[in-house]
Amino acid sequence: MRPKVHKTWIESVPPRSVRYALACRVVTNANGHLKSEGPFVTSRQAKAYRTPRGGTDCTKLSRLFLLVIAIIFLSQLGHSVAQTQTSPTGVLRLRVKVKIGEATKGLARKRFYLLKGTLDQNKVVIDAAEQSPYVSRDCFYSKLGASQQLIDWLKAGDCESVYCREVEEEFVNGPKAVPEFVTAYAAGEKEFGQSNIGRKWLTNNLPPPLRDGFYRDRRNALDALLKQAEMASGAHPLSTMTDRNGTAYFTDLEPDTYVLTSLLPIEVGASLDMWKCELQIKPGDIATEKPYQVSNKKDRLVRCVAVEKPIPVCQK
Amino acid sequence: MSTPQQKILAALCVAVVAFLNMGSQRQSSRTRPTPAPIDYSKFSHNTKKHQAACDTCHKIPTPRWQQTSTYPDITDYPGHDACVSCHRPQFFKGAKPVICSVCHVKTSPRDEARLPFRNPGVKLEFSIEFPHDRHQDVIALLNFRGNESLSAFAHARRSWEDKLPTYNNCEICHSQRGVPSPPAAGWADGFQPKPETFKSVPTGHDSCFNCHWKSQQPVATNCAGCHKLAPSTFTPVTVPTRISLKFMHEGGGAKQNHVADCASCHINITKSASVRGLKPDVPITSCTECHAKAGVREDLNQELAAIDKNKAFVCTYCHTSNVGSLDPPASHYLIAQRPPLKRKDIK
Numbered sequence: 111m112r113p114k115v116h117k118t119w120i121e122s123v124p125p126r127s128v129r130y131a132l133a134c135r136v137v138t139n140a141n142g143h144l145k146s147e148g149p150f151v152t153s154r155q156a157k158a159y160r161t162p163r164g165g166t167d168c169t170k171l172s173r174l175f176l177l178v179i180a181i182i183f184l185s186q187l188g189h190s191v192a193q194t195q196t197s198p199t200g201v202l203r204l205r206v207k208v209k210i211g212e213a214t215k216g217l218a219r220k221r222f223y224l225l226k227g228t229l230d231q232n233k234v235v236i237d238a239a240e241q242s243p244y245v246s247r248d249c250f251y252s253k254l255g256a257s258q259q260l261i262d263w264l265k266a267g268d269c270e271s272v273y274c275r276e277v278e279e280e281f282v283n284g285p286k287a288v289p290e291f292v293t294a295y296a297a298g299e300k301e302f303g304q305s306n307i308g309r310k311w312l313t314n315n316l317p318p319p320l321r322d323g324f325y326r327d328r329r330n331a332l333d334a335l336l337k338q339a340e341m342a343s344g345a346h347p348l349s350t351m352t353d354r355n356g357t358a359y360f361t362d363l364e365p366d367t368y369v370l371t372s373l374l375p376i377e378v379g380a381s382l383d384m385w386k387c388e389l390q391i392k393p394g395d396i397a398t399e400k401p402y403q404v405s406n407k408k409d410r411l412v413r414c415v416a417v418e419k420p421i422p423v424c425q426k
Numbered sequence: 427m428s429t430p431q432q433k434i435l436a437a438l439c440v441a442v443v444a445f446l447n448m449g450s451q452r453q454s455s456r457t458r459p460t461p462a463p464i465d466y467s468k469f470s471h472n473t474k475k476h477q478a479a480c481d482t483c484h485k486i487p488t489p490r491w492q493q494t495s496t497y498p499d500i501t502d503y504p505g506h507d508a509c510v511s512c513h514r515p516q517f518f519k520g521a522k523p524v525i526c527s528v529c530h531v532k533t534s535p536r537d538e539a540r541l542p543f544r545n546p547g548v549k550l551e552f553s554i555e556f557p558h559d560r561h562q563d564v565i566a567l568l569n570f571r572g573n574e575s576l577s578a579f580a581h582a583r584r585s586w587e588d589k590l591p592t593y594n595n596c597e598i599c600h601s602q603r604g605v606p607s608p609p610a611a612g613w614a615d616g617f618q619p620k621p622e623t624f625k626s627v628p629t630g631h632d633s634c635f636n637c638h639w640k641s642q643q644p645v646a647t648n649c650a651g652c653h654k655l656a657p658s659t660f661t662p663v664t665v666p667t668r669i670s671l672k673f674m675h676e677g678g679g680a681k682q683n684h685v686a687d688c689a690s691c692h693i694n695i696t697k698s699a700s701v702r703g704l705k706p707d708v709p710i711t712s713c714t715e716c717h718a719k720a721g722v723r724e725d726l727n728q729e730l731a732a733i734d735k736n737k738a739f740v741c742t743y744c745h746t747s748n749v750g751s752l753d754p755p756a757s758h759y760l761i762a763q764r765p766p767l768k769r770k771d772i773k
Contacts, residue, residue, distance in 0.1 A: 178439040203711075218687075221563065221696070267593065273564040273637060275593045307497055314639040321642070325564055351562055351689060351696035359693040359709070 198393035200363045204370075205401035206356040208416075210379035216356025220376055222385070222404075223336070224360050225369040226345035229388045232369045235339045236386050239373050242331055244382060249424035250324045259288040260320065271322035277312050290320055328374060335373050357401070365393045370404070370414055378406055382421050387414035466516050466525040471551045471655060475512065480649035483508035487646075498639070498646075499631050502543050503529040549659035555652055558698040562689070565594040596688040599633045600625040602676060609665045614746035622676035624666055670713075670744040683716060710757045713744070718762055727762050730754060737772040 202224070206217040225232045245253075247270060251261050267275045280286045282295040294315035298308030301315070313321055339347045350358040368389055375382035383406045403409070406416040470476065480486075485505075487498035494501045509525070510517050516525040526533040529540050541547075603626035605619050613619065628634070635646055644651020678684030689696050691712035698704055710726075718726040725743045732739040733754070741750035756766040 178442070271564050273594060302498060303492075311497075311636045311639055313637055314641060318641060322564065329563070349559070349697050350693075351559075353690040354687040355690065357690065358696070361694060361707075 198365070199361075200365055200391040200393060202360040202363060202370075202389070202391060203401040204350070204352065204356075204358045204360070204404055206352050206358070206404040208356075208378050208383070208405060209407045216354065217352055217376075217378070217404075218354045218356060219351060220356075220372065221349055221351045222358060223339075223371050223373050224348040224363070225339045225371060226343040226347075226366060227369065228367050229369055229386065232339060232342055235335055235342055235373075236369070236371065238338060239335050239371070239386075240384065242335075242374070244375055244422060245327075246377065246421050246424060247324050249422075250327065251320065252424060254319050254323060256320055257289045259286075260290050263288050263291075270328070271325040272313050272316060272320075273322060277309060279309065282309055282312070290316060332373055363391045365391050367391075370402075372416075375419065377421060378416075378418075380421060381406070381418045383416035383418050385414055385416050389413070466513070466523075467527045469528045470659075477655075481647050484649070497632055497635060499635070500543075503540055549661055551656060551659055552653040553656045553660075554701060555654055556701045558695050558701070558704075560699075562696045565598070599628050600688075602626070606665045614671065614748040617671060617746050619671060620674060620677075622674040623668075623671075625675055669749055671746050671749075672742075672744050673713075678716075710755075710761050714761045717743075726758060727764075730759065730762050730764055733767070733769065734772065737769040 204222060206220065206222070207214055208217045225235065229236065248261055248265060251264065263281060264270075264272070264274075269275060277288075277291055281288050282291050291312060294312045295305075295308050297315040298311055299305050300308075302308055302311070336347050348360055348363075350360055352358040368391060369386060370389055371386045372384055375384040377383075385404060387404075389402065402414070403412045404414040404416075405412040406418060408415050483504035484500055486500055488501045491498050491501050506517075513525055517523055519525075522533040524533070531537065531539040531541055602621065603624050605621055606624065631646070634652070638644060639646050673684070675684060676682060691708045692706060693709060693712075694705075694707040714726055717723050720727075729739070729741045729743055733741075738751075740747045741754065744750075753768050759766040
């Protein structure tokens with residue numbers, strides 16, 4: 111049988127303390143005498159009995175319990191914040207297409223960067239990028255004294271370095287042979303005693319500047335600009351490379367203003383193209399939405415158009 | 427606080443706090459165990475005295491590498507001199523010195539046979555550092571010059587090999603592989619993946635040394651340029667974890683539509699500076715370009731619709747039941763232009 115709760119207690123206890131009471135004795139009215147029953151009761155029991163759970167001792171106990179709970183909560187807070195704090199991020203899907211003559215195709219295998227901040231905030235970096243002198247690949251290797259055959263071999267594959275494509279047999283032997291490859295091949299064959307390895311490992315025996323000098327020069331220039339960009343914005347620049355269709359993704363982006371840029375100009379046909387556009391990433395921007403169109407020509411859907419310059423003439 | 431019950435409650439609270447903090451205290455106050463006797467049958471690169479320059483012990487290439495390899499490589503254990511300078515006492519301890527068993531099949535002066543190098547029975551000690559982004563930059567950087575055929579790239583070598591140069595691409599390291607041994611628990615649903623399913627990962631030095639043998643850092647003698655001592659030994663993963671086990675890299679019907687540029691689907695690979703924490707990162711959009719086309723192929727939509735009708739429906743077009751019976755992620759619903767649902771909320 112449910113004990114009858116003493117009315118006076120119910121009326122005298124403010125509702126707030128009822129809420130806080132978690133473990134007190136049940137106080138019942140038994141034959142006109144106040145009597146406490148049972149050991150501790152659970153909050154559910156207390157609620158069921160609608161017991162006042164007031165009184166000085168009980169309130170103190172409740173407060174003590176709350177204090178302990180608060181300490182536990184605070185001590186665990188650091189961990190839980192680190193574990194559960196997630197902010198909504200966005201995705202930027204690039205679709206880079208370029209028009210050369212009448213043909214329009216995706217710009218394949220090109221790296222794009224995302225600098226945090228506005229164009230104005232990144233002005234120093236963009237200005238530095240624009241002012242950095244550009245030497246074309248052909249010009250670079252020509253100045254190094256590369257043979258015309260090597261320059262042609264790189265050009266045929268539009269390669270920045272010799273790592274771009276396999277050196278086939280015909281380029282170490284016969285009329286199409288590239289002098290630099292012939293020398294490196296001979297050195298490899300002598301070193302390894304196997305012609306097959308001599309050819310496959312040919313790049314190991316090429317002079318470094320001829321091997322990947324153009325790529326390294328660009329890489330060094332990019333590294334300097336990226337460092338500058340990081341100092342300017344306080345955030346590490348992000349980068350991605352387009353696939354064969356000219357599509358690329360930036361993922362896990364904090365909602366903010368960014369500058370999309372190629373940093374260094376890219377040779378597109380007979381032009382040097384450089385992109386620098388300000389854009390906004392909003393929380394929840396997703397890759398399934400319309401892609402962010404990038405091109406070298408203005409168009410209704412294009413949101414970032416390149417600044418074009420002619421490729422400088424090689425100064426021999 | 428005078429009643430016994432209140433005291434008990436207070437004590438209980440203190441005990442709870444003490445228990446919750448015990449973990450951290452245990453970490454900080456852990457006493458150093460008494461050093462165990464050294465087991466000389468087990469070699470560890472973690473031992474401080476084993477952390478000298480790699481070529482102190484390993485000769486690169488190993489003499490007579492031609493006997494076991496098709497290219498110059500580290501093919502065998504270091505010679506006795508690498509060990510004996512410090513371990514002379516262990517070398518001459520008893521009739522069968524236990525230290526010999528690190529490299530030798532038998533601990534006998536008359537039997538020189540060595541264990542395979544590296545010994546597959548021993549856990550790995552080194553993890554690999556490989557910047558995909560740098561490698562992606564140097565291989566096959568194509569400048570578009572209006573030549574349509576040049577805009578295609580990885581995997582596409584098949585179709586142009588008669589007329590175009592062979593470009594280096596992801597396939598120089600990741601080619602088609604045989605079906606790996608099934609996981610310990612077997613393949614989910616007994617589904618046997620086909621050979622076209624997986625791509626390989628390099629397991630030797632051949633795909634590194636062709637460029638990094640010498641002069642291009644990290645070179646062969648700079649082992650630490652790629653190999654980093656892991657915090658603990660580990661067994662390499664031989665079975666790739668696949669969410670969509672039914673996807674085949676070399677699949678996509680008669681036209682092999684899955685054979686495409688790797689970076690088209692693995693969207694984050696071109697910015698990965700390390701293999702640490704590397705994930706496949708294939709968004710659903712890579713699939714739905716073909717598999718969620720209204721009126722053409724509606725594989726995704728059909729399965730989501732089936733869940734609407736039957737919350738126990740298992741998606742089987744791409745997944746095995748261990749994955750297909752879970753709630754589809756929000757991205758799947760989003761691309762299908764449906765509101766995200768949880769199975770438990772479907773009546």
